[in-house]
Amino acid sequence: MSNDNSDGKRVGVVFNIQRFSVHDGPGIRTVVFLKGCSMRCRWCSNPESQNKEPEIAYNIHRCLGVRHCGRCIESCTDNAVFCDENGMILINRSYSSDIFRELVEICPTKSLILYGKTQCVDEIISIVEQDSVFYFRSGGGITLSGGEPLLQREFAVSLLRKAKQHRIDTVVETCGFISWETLREACTYMNRILFDIKTLDPVKHEEYTKTPLEPILDNFNKLKETYPELPISVRTPVVPGFNDSPEEIRRITEFVQKYKDTTHELLPYHRFGSQKYSFLGRKDEMQKYLHK
Ligand code: SF4
Known part of the structure; x- marks a missing residue:
């Protein structure tokens, strides 16, 4: 009690x-x-x-992509967010949600969402x-x-x-x-x-x-x-x-x-x-x- x-x-x-x-x-x-x-x-x-637990989500339809934005990749020092050879944003969801918190804040289009x-x-x-x-x-x-x-x-x-x-x-x-x-x-x-x-x-x-x-x-x-x-x-x-x-x-x-x-x-x-x-x-x- x-x-x-x-x-x-x-x-x-x-x-x-x-x-x-x-x-x-x-x-x-x-x-x-x-x-x-x-x-x-x-x-x-x-x-x-x-x-x-809180978990990261990514809305590709809103994302400006690496050529026009790429802020998430520039700010991410540990490969939790990266891009492939075609410039597609990829998320490594095995990282703790704490890593993504700051990236969610800097994403200008709210393509990155932290649920929870x-x-x-x-x-x-x-x-x-x-x-x-x-x-x-x-x-x-x-x-x-x-x-x-x-x-x-x-x-x-x-x-x-x-x-x-x-x-x-x-x-x-x-x-x-x-x-x-x-x-x-x-x-x-x-x-x-x-x-x-x-x-x-x-x-x-x-x-x-x-x-x-x-x-x-x-x-x-x-x-x-x-x-x-x-x-x-x-x-x-x-x-x-x-x-x-x-x-x-x-x-x-x-x-x-x-x-x-x-x-x-x-x-x-x-x-x-x-x-x-x-x-x-x-x-x-x-x-x-x-x-x-
Ligand atoms: S910061 Fe947001 S809009 Fe910019 S590339 Fe990353 S996910 Fe896309």
Whole structure:
């Protein structure tokens, strides 16, 4: 158990803070996106959320190239950024993100992006508090999202506890694939939980998310038994070729309807994040399934 002071100073890695959100819990909210995820969903639209550490991304479409700029290469003394014989900028992603921090600052076109920043709880709470008046009027507050926000257990719990001390409404959006102990501790400081159930087919779940379904449903049942008063919104992203059949959705809806005070929300599938895969030097696995 941390005291007030140690909570405020606790640090974690955050990749975005989105103010004035109306889709992630009641009212107007500030959504804090924590880096790191326990799943690898094929359709993930936030690939920058998956790894725990800050990571470098490069948008070739914005880059002025070596002939017209080349500042990154001139400033980089250790080959983390270099160019090939055709003048193409190449990134050695095995270097620590600290090496890239300065290069991101000097890039005039923001072609270099560092996803993830180490921030402390007090710093985040002071950003969140700027919109207190809107929370008060709309019933909003702070939402922790990711990735899987509870993967950074101590940081997430400190954020929630601190928000509670400041009388800010708290919501956590979880994929459910997390230890029960972590979930149980975090629930003590939550006003609502958004819990993803993507499919009830265990084989499909494992194939598309690289994680088993059973521990998620176990957590869901324990949550209902241990915190019967905690409102739960089950969320299902509707993904083409995965769960977009009426039977599949009906199965999840019927499962949810067995529980009191539990709502079910369908989330539309989108491809807004697909470009980020190439920025991060990764393959977008969903492409080949969409174009079959
Ligand atoms: S500093 Fe930015 S714009 Fe200039 S060459 Fe490097 S990545 Fe491209």
